[in-house]
Amino acid sequence: MSIEFEQIRLEPAYRKVASALMARILDRTLRDGDRLPSETELARQFGVNRSTVREAVRELESSGLLARRPGSKLLVVTRPAAVHVAEGVSRALMLHDVTYQDVWEALTILEPPIAETAAGRRTETDLGEITRAATEFAANNAETARAAFHAAQFLRTVGAATHNRILMLGHEPLLQLLEPSLRAMIDKVPQARSRITTAQRRISEAIQARDSEGARTWMARHIRDFRKGYEIAGIDLTRRLAE
Amino acid sequence: MSIEFEQIRLEPAYRKVASALMARILDRTLRDGDRLPSETELARQFGVNRSTVREAVRELESSGLLARRPGSKLLVVTRPAAVHVAEGVSRALMLHDVTYQDVWEALTILEPPIAETAAGRRTETDLGEITRAATEFAANNAETARAAFHAAQFLRTVGAATHNRILMLGHEPLLQLLEPSLRAMIDKVPQARSRITTAQRRISEAIQARDSEGARTWMARHIRDFRKGYEIAGIDLTRRLAE
DNA sequence: CGCGAGGAATTGTCCGACAATCGTACGATC
DNA sequence: GATCGTACGATTGTCGGACAATTCCTCGCG
Numbered sequence: 001m002s003i004e005f006e007q008i009r010l011e012p013a014y015r016k017v018a019s020a021l022m023a024r025i026l027d028r029t030l031r032d033g034d035r036l037p038s039e040t041e042l043a044r045q046f047g048v049n050r051s052t053v054r055e056a057v058r059e060l061e062s063s064g065l066l067a068r069r070p071g072s073k074l075l076v077v078t079r080p081a082a083v084h085v086a087e088g089v090s091r092a093l094m095l096h097d098v099t100y101q102d103v104w105e106a107l108t109i110l111e112p113p114i115a116e117t118a119a120g121r122r123t124e125t126d127l128g129e130i131t132r133a134a135t136e137f138a139a140n141n142a143e144t145a146r147a148a149f150h151a152a153q154f155l156r157t158v159g160a161a162t163h164n165r166i167l168m169l170g171h172e173p174l175l176q177l178l179e180p181s182l183r184a185m186i187d188k189v190p191q192a193r194s195r196i197t198t199a200q201r202r203i204s205e206a207i208q209a210r211d212s213e214g215a216r217t218w219m220a221r222h223i224r225d226f227r228k229g230y231e232i233a234g235i236d237l238t239r240r241l242a243e
Numbered sequence: 244m245s246i247e248f249e250q251i252r253l254e255p256a257y258r259k260v261a262s263a264l265m266a267r268i269l270d271r272t273l274r275d276g277d278r279l280p281s282e283t284e285l286a287r288q289f290g291v292n293r294s295t296v297r298e299a300v301r302e303l304e305s306s307g308l309l310a311r312r313p314g315s316k317l318l319v320v321t322r323p324a325a326v327h328v329a330e331g332v333s334r335a336l337m338l339h340d341v342t343y344q345d346v347w348e349a350l351t352i353l354e355p356p357i358a359e360t361a362a363g364r365r366t367e368t369d370l371g372e373i374t375r376a377a378t379e380f381a382a383n384n385a386e387t388a389r390a391a392f393h394a395a396q397f398l399r400t401v402g403a404a405t406h407n408r409i410l411m412l413g414h415e416p417l418l419q420l421l422e423p424s425l426r427a428m429i430d431k432v433p434q435a436r437s438r439i440t441t442a443q444r445r446i447s448e449a450i451q452a453r454d455s456e457g458a459r460t461w462m463a464r465h466i467r468d469f470r471k472g473y474e475i476a477g478i479d480l481t482r483r484l485a486e
Numbered sequence: 487c488g489c490g491a492g493g494a495a496t497t498g499t500c501c502g503a504c505a506a507t508c509g510t511a512c513g514a515t516c
Numbered sequence: 517g518a519t520c521g522t523a524c525g526a527t528t529g530t531c532g533g534a535c536a537a538t539t540c541c542t543c544g545c546g
Binding site for chain 2: 014025026028032051054055056058059060061062063064065079080082085088089091092093094095096097098102103105106109110113114117164165166167169170173174177242
């Protein structure tokens with residue numbers, strides 16, 4: 001008979017410490033906002049050196065599970081912020097040679113149902129944010145960078161109106177990838193600004209009227225316009241997004 | 244006249260080192276698979292202490308940008324693996340009190356178009372993976388944990404057939420969240436196993452026939468079944484996923 | 487050309503130290 | 517009584533050095 005041994009894995013101490021801390025955060029023994037003991041104290045409790053604790057803390061900081069309030073040295077437990085997580089995701093996507101086509105395709109799939117859901121769920125507050133974003137775009141689209149930012153911001157507010165955190169977090173990386181590609185497109189396509197403005201207004205109106213169908217349709221058209229824009233701007237859709 | 248001062252931010256050295264290394268990875272000076280200089284050498288080049296370098300490296304390791312091959316001490320540059328990134332995302336979602344309803348809703352939006360796209364793009368290899376996953380589920384669904392795993396795995400193979408990395412990476416966290424919730428459901432719903440088997444077969448057949456419409460429809464039905472399952476199992480959909 | 491041995495290199499961990507900065511409690515001031 | 521300034525203690529960021537345990541790598545051998 002052959003005996004199967006478990007694989008021996010000697011985790012370094014700093015990883016064990018990180019795991020232990022993470023476990024406490026995930027099981028909510030340590031909660032959002034709780035202050036962590038000092039490094040010296042943690043070192044004492046875990047029976048390791050302070051340097052080891054520091055390495056573990058860096059890992060958790062990078063995952064967004066620990067953070068320090070700006071201008072403070074106190075380490076507090078945090079729930080990873082959406083933007084922070086999304087940054088990691090878009091970094092990963094860039095490194096995996098994502099193309100303009102990929103981004104556009106994902107937007108095509110995601111945004112229309114998001115708009116549809118938003119129309120059914122939006123509160124008055126959401127509506128305010130959405131119309132404000134549309135207004136901002138209309139008012140500040142002279143500068144390319146700003147135009148791109150506000151175009152993405154509009155989609156972000158629509159996403160927030162779904163009140164579904166998965167959808168929000170899921171499409172945030174898309175927006176982060178979209179923004180620079182919009183910067184490359186908007187200036188080369190004269191009619192882009194006005195078409196975006198129109199689409200945003202139609203979408204806003206539909207969401208205001210709780211017209212799910214209309215929101216979906218107009219969002220689909222909005223996204224289709226992006227693709228046209230890329231084509232008119234002469235951007236090769238199969239090109240990698242990363243330069 | 245009012246002078247605007249730039250915000251002063253004194254980044255600690257370990258963060259600067261991490262940023263510098265990350266920049267090199269993002270601009271592809273350092274590429275996937277490249278070996279990093281030793282800690283001592285990095286410390287010399289950056290003009291900081293080795294401890295400082297180590298803290299920086301831990302951050303990048305946690306982001307998935309650096310890693311060591313199993314059983315090796317050599318640090319190599321890596322592109323963050325999808326599962327690794329997705330784990331971070333699902334952790335974040337759990338901590339943000341995601342509900343069963345949220346997961347189901349996101350699946351409803353994402354999976355049908357994914358199946359549709361997959362039907363149009365699948366290669367023979369993809370098809371092999373998909374049918375194999377379906378076969379595995381049919382053969383190994385006695386054990387609950389395995390059944391849940393293979394149910395998720397099936398969706399994973401369908402996602403891979405889209406050849407769109409954004410979609411793949413975007414729905415991986417969903418699968419990670421789905422799996423444990425399936426474990427909680429499958430056993431309480433006698434007809435779950437056979438309904439899943441049927442749906443998988445129909446979806447596979449549609450994808451094989453390149454029938455986009457059929458793939459979408461059957462996937463939608465498949466996902467709707469999950470919801471029915473939760474209801475029959477008496478799971479409160481508004482409950483947080485994290486216990 | 488494959489392969490094993492042994493020295494060199496590297497990592498993981500510890501210790502101790504110190505300046506800069508932050509947190510806080512206490513007293514002074516309005 | 518509330519606000520403010522200050523001084524002191526606590527904490528972090530960084531450094532230097534040290535050492536055992538492994539892994540890497542070269543070189544000589546079969």
